[in-house]
Amino acid sequence: MSTANQPPSRPAQRIQYAFTEEQEQFRSTLRRFLEDKSPPTEVRRLMATAEGYDPAVWRQLSEHLGLPGIHLPQEYGGAGFGMVELGIVTEELGRALLCAPFFSTAVLAANAIMNAATEEQKAALLPDLAAGAHLAALALTELDGNWDPDAIQFRASASGGGYVLDGTKSYVVDGHIANLLVVAARLAGDKVALFTTPSDGGGITRELLQSMDPTRKLARIDFKSARAQLLGGEDGRAALGRTLDQAAVALANEMVGGAQKLLESAVSYAKMRVQFGRPIGSFQAIKHKLADMLVDVELAKSAAYYAAQAAAVEDPEWPALASMAKAAASDAYVRTAAETIQIHGGIGFTWDNDTHLWFKRAKSSEVFLGQPNYHRELLMQRWEV
């Protein structure tokens, strides 16, 4: 993390409403790096490849910036920061639309391991993920696309002192390139547990799906008596739930980063584009739309930032707020993307204009980890309404 790579300060014990000087510095370092490495031309180049990322850039962001382990403890090779810094990273990645296996490896898989694994397993698995040497994916969703851990039907069974997995997982982000798969499965007796397996083991077939957002690759994975190791204990439901809540917070931050970028592009286009002898940004119809977009994005940012802060200090309310932030950011991002195209007019609907890259990320993120309605219902349940 170059200049910002100080030993982590003691975690804040209460919610902070402003980022610290160090956090802002880290953000600008990261933003400069991403502006350099992930301009839209690079996004377009990488999204057209099957792998979907540039290994050289991944190595740089791992080795120089320590991104994949930003939130992991130093004992496992991480930088020792927490959810707030993870949120800053995902926000900036979402802004730059970086094509890289960050969300799969660092957010979903690494957190699942942190939450579920034994000390020994953490020590064995996390350092490679933190260093960016291994890529990992969380295989949770099945063909029905349900993000509720209680809906898991995929089976694991004890066999010869270990476990075997049988069934199909789908919508596995970066499942086609991951070296390590973390798999959620139901055991006899109905407990949900987490397992790990190398992706090149026997009985595993992976197929890259055609994802609407080509910057976020999805795979379907078939398991036929694939051998796997139990991650932690046989009841992994709580660890999985915590992982998904953390992912919701990270995704909310990623989405507000993208929404902010779109807003900026809409504003700058409205200042430049002239029709009827005036910049279109001087028409109230456009001004008011942009003002509403700003309100939308700022409110969603507040929810995303607060959820990250609440998670960082383990505020008991944070899982509810994770769902709140996810729903709010989903709606705001999709609305902002649609209005950004609208403000661009005809050019906004072309392939050559970059807006659709973020629009597609917005649409896929809207349903990734569960639709806004699903998260609003979770919020209500968690508040015991």
Add this chain to the structure above:
Amino acid sequence: MSKISEAEVRAEVRQWLAENWNTNLSLLEWRNKLADSGWGMPQWPKEWYGRGLPVALVRVVEEEFAAAGAVGVLRGGIGRLAAAVLLEHGTDYQKKKFLRRIITAEDTWCQLFSEPGSGSDLAGATTRADFDGTNWIINGQKVWTTSAHHAKYGTLLARTDWDAPKHEGLTYFILDLKQPGVEVRPLRQMNGHASFNQVFFTDAKVPPEHLVSTVGNGWQVAVTTLAFERRFADGTGAPSRRGPREGRIYEEERAETATVMEPYKWYPQRAGRVDLVIERAKETGANRDPNVRQEIARLMTLARSAEWTARRARAAQRQGKPQGPEGSLGKLAASHIARAAARVHTMITGTAAMLTGTDSPRGGTIAEILVSVPAVSIAGGTDEIQRNIIAERVLDLPKEPRFDTGPFRNVRRN
């Protein structure tokens, strides 16, 4: 000027309170002591009833007043805004005549800005002031005037030059409402309350020494008021909730507060009463309806996000950062919240939302929400004006072409 420390201020105010605070005083006697000592408005200059303290130390004085249970100056009200304007633009005569009685709250003030023909476009005021050689003669009408019915003075924006451009033909006056040329009538709102007034002027008089700043500079002075309205420079009015609060002075203060707050009693309903939503949903069973649950979640998300946005703005301000976009959208967010809350309350209440008064749930509170919410997106700057402000000042978008330049006489108006 030597820098005074927080500890010195604290010790000083504490000692003064120990020697002077007495619950058996009348409110007026006590406020006179505040004016004499400067502890009522400590950030005001020493020569004008203050102590010249930096604004940052006012909090210390407030804390000590609160700890002692001591009553402060009247919080809120137009008098404080008028005082801020006079301290910046007033003559010594005006400061001497008005400031002390603002601190003692012997005079109530009102603000005579809005007119039937100029709401959002405040600078389009057409109430006229003509000098007859002795006095300024005022004719016209103001509206949405809180407290005009018991105010002694009003801060008045009137047109003195019809050939100057719109913003340059206005002058700022202090008008005595207790005179024959002034008629105050209550203005009944759609929710049944009459929190505001209409004020009619027929050859009302203002002596030249009550003109503030200079002829034609009224808009600049009014802008000062509006700026103060936004970042109200507080005095030691922080109400203390500590202790039994028994004694003559507390009774008088309670009566004063009741009078001052009377016009605002429906304001919580105007904001949508988000606090009632979940308990109402539970008590009616509407919490079992998945659609209602979705709408409650949306509303609570909006309300919490707006609260956090305001906190982000304050935190950035404390860090000394320039104000970001998060500081400009509170008013618009409040409109969204109020509207969403009214919608959710309606969903929860169902058919009973057809009723009002004591036939309506919660003794009429729910009905009052439904018919008060439309005010939020109008009062203090409409949503549309807020969007213009955000678009032009925050997003730096080009301004609309103007049609109100040149001599005001030729500008199209109502």
